[in-house]
Amino acid sequence: MNLHEYQAKQILRTGNISTPRGIAAANAEAAVEAARELGGVAWVVKAQIHAGGRGKAGGVKVVKSLDDVRAVAASLLGRKLVTLQNAPDGQPVNEVLVEETLPIARELYLSLLVDRETERVAFVASAAGGMDIEEVAHATPEKVLTETCDPLLGVQDYQCRALAFALDLKGDAFKDFCRLLPQLYRVFVANDLSLLEINPLVVTADNRVLPLDCKMSVDDNALYRRKSLAELRDDSQVDAKEAAANAANVNYVALTGNIGCMVNGAGLAMATMDLIQLEGGAPANFLDVGGGATPETVAQGFKIILLDPNVKAVLINIFGGIVRCDVIAEGIIQAVKEVDVKVPVVVRLEGTNAELGRKLLAESGLAILAAESLTQAARLAVERAQ
Numbered sequence: 001m002n003l004h005e006y007q008a009k010q011i012l013r014t015g016n017i018s019t020p021r022g023i024a025a026a027n028a029e030a031a032v033e034a035a036r037e038l039g040g041v042a043w044v045v046k047a048q049i050h051a052g053g054r055g056k057a058g059g060v061k062v063v064k065s066l067d068d069v070r071a072v073a074a075s076l077l078g079r080k081l082v083t084l085q086n087a088p089d090g091q092p093v094n095e096v097l098v099e100e101t102l103p104i105a106r107e108l109y110l111s112l113l114v115d116r117e118t119e120r121v122a123f124v125a126s127a128a129g130g131m132d133i134e135e136v137a138h139a140t141p142e143k144v145l146t147e148t149c150d151p152l153l154g155v156q157d158y159q160c161r162a163l164a165f166a167l168d169l170k171g172d173a174f175k176d177f178c179r180l181l182p183q184l185y186r187v188f189v190a191n192d193l194s195l196l197e198i199n200p201l202v203v204t205a206d207n208r209v210l211p212l213d214c215k216m217s218v219d220d221n222a223l224y225r226r227k228s229l230a231e232l233r234d235d236s237q238v239d240a241k242e243a244a245a246n247a248a249n250v251n252y253v254a255l256t257g258n259i260g261c262m263v264n265g266a267g268l269a270m271a272t273m274d275l276i277q278l279e280g281g282a283p284a285n286f287l288d289v290g291g292g293a294t295p296e297t298v299a300q301g302f303k304i305i306l307l308d309p310n311v312k313a314v315l316i317n318i319f320g321g322i323v324r325c326d327v328i329a330e331g332i333i334q335a336v337k338e339v340d341v342k343v344p345v346v347v348r349l350e351g352t353n354a355e356l357g358r359k360l361l362a363e364s365g366l367a368i369l370a371a372e373s374l375t376q377a378a379r380l381a382v383e384r385a386q
């Protein structure tokens with residue numbers, strides 16, 4: 001689950017990390033009020049969306065008068081901001097962050113993430129920070145430095161110094177940086193983050209080091225024990241179908257094809273998507289109804305699939321291992337009756353009580369196409385979708 005920049009910075013502050021002073025605002029007048037409270041003669045007004053690339057897309061503006069704060073806030077709020085990271089749909093700007101400006105001498109890149117290969121938290125840093133880090137990583141990977149942390153020891157002083165030297169920091173900036181890394185590590189672990197990205201981490205004109213931007217993602221699997229973070233969920237920033245799936249507790253990922261998929265088990269769901277591709281089609285989503293699917297979860301999953309206007313056929317592929325096929329069939333029948341389904345539905349049931357399941361579907365009087373095998377099911381779905 002992603003957080004907004006202003007929320008991420010508040011969390012950094014709980015770890016005693018200095019950040020630029022800033023106040024979030026949901027309307028232009030509140031933005032002006034925020035600027036007045038911060039004082040000074042210049043401010044940055046930053047659109048708050050769950051995506052980076054805002055600067056290049058006009059979502060981050062430096063202004064020098066309260067009138068300009070009002071004008072920029074008004075122009076950003078209430079519209080969708082499209083950046084390279086969330087194109088083509090963009091995300092709605094419901095809040096802006098009004099922040100003091102800092103005199104920037106250098107822009108560095110620093111992030112913490114879970115390195116899956118080493119199964120450890122790693123720091124990734126680069127002297128080439130700012131708005132083009134993706135390009136840097138792609139074209140000049142040698143400019144990206146990594147330090148992997150031992151889970152028992154956390155980040156060690158020598159690792160901080162190694163990165164500080166590599167980033168060519170001196171004096172106060174060197175000290176700030178070496179103090180910052182263990183603080184970030186503690187924030188990362190204490191909040192069960194999966195990503196903490198600071199781009200840019202700036203060296204100011206007076207040689208201090210501060211995070212100017214901050215992107216945080218919380219591990220979804222830890223939200224049950226991070227209740228205060230879970231409350232920061234902002235469904236306006238995620239795909240409406242994914243938000244509905246999250247509320248219904250089904251694993252759904254929206255994709256761009258036209259065949260809706262409902263499958264039990266992530267592995268089988270992946271295989272189903274592969275077969276659809278093999279038959280020349282494209283899946284509209286990934287959906288794993290889980291091992292313990294009930295008629296209700298099947299019905300919910302079905303409704304979520306059909307929220308997508310691109311869906312031209314639905315392929316249901318269930319292997320009844322723990323879950324019984326007749327239970328799944330009931331769920332399908334219930335959903336098809338409740339939702340006015342206009343697209344062809346292809347069903348492949350295999351495993352426990354498969355025959356009973358097929359019989360229920362055949363006797364339901366609904367226009368459901370039964371497939372004998374997975375390949376046939378994929379072929380049928382692709383045919384019907386065209």
Ligand code: ADP
Binds near residue numbers: 199
């Ligand atoms: P994004 O990564 O979405 O483009 P950032 O928060 O990194 O947004 O802001 C983009 C750029 O705007 C930064 O690289 C920096 O140059 C400038 N900027 C952002 N916040 C401030 C600030 N408080 N003071 C001065 N410049 C800023």
Ligand code: MG
Binds near residue numbers: 052130199200213
């Ligand atoms: Mg940034």
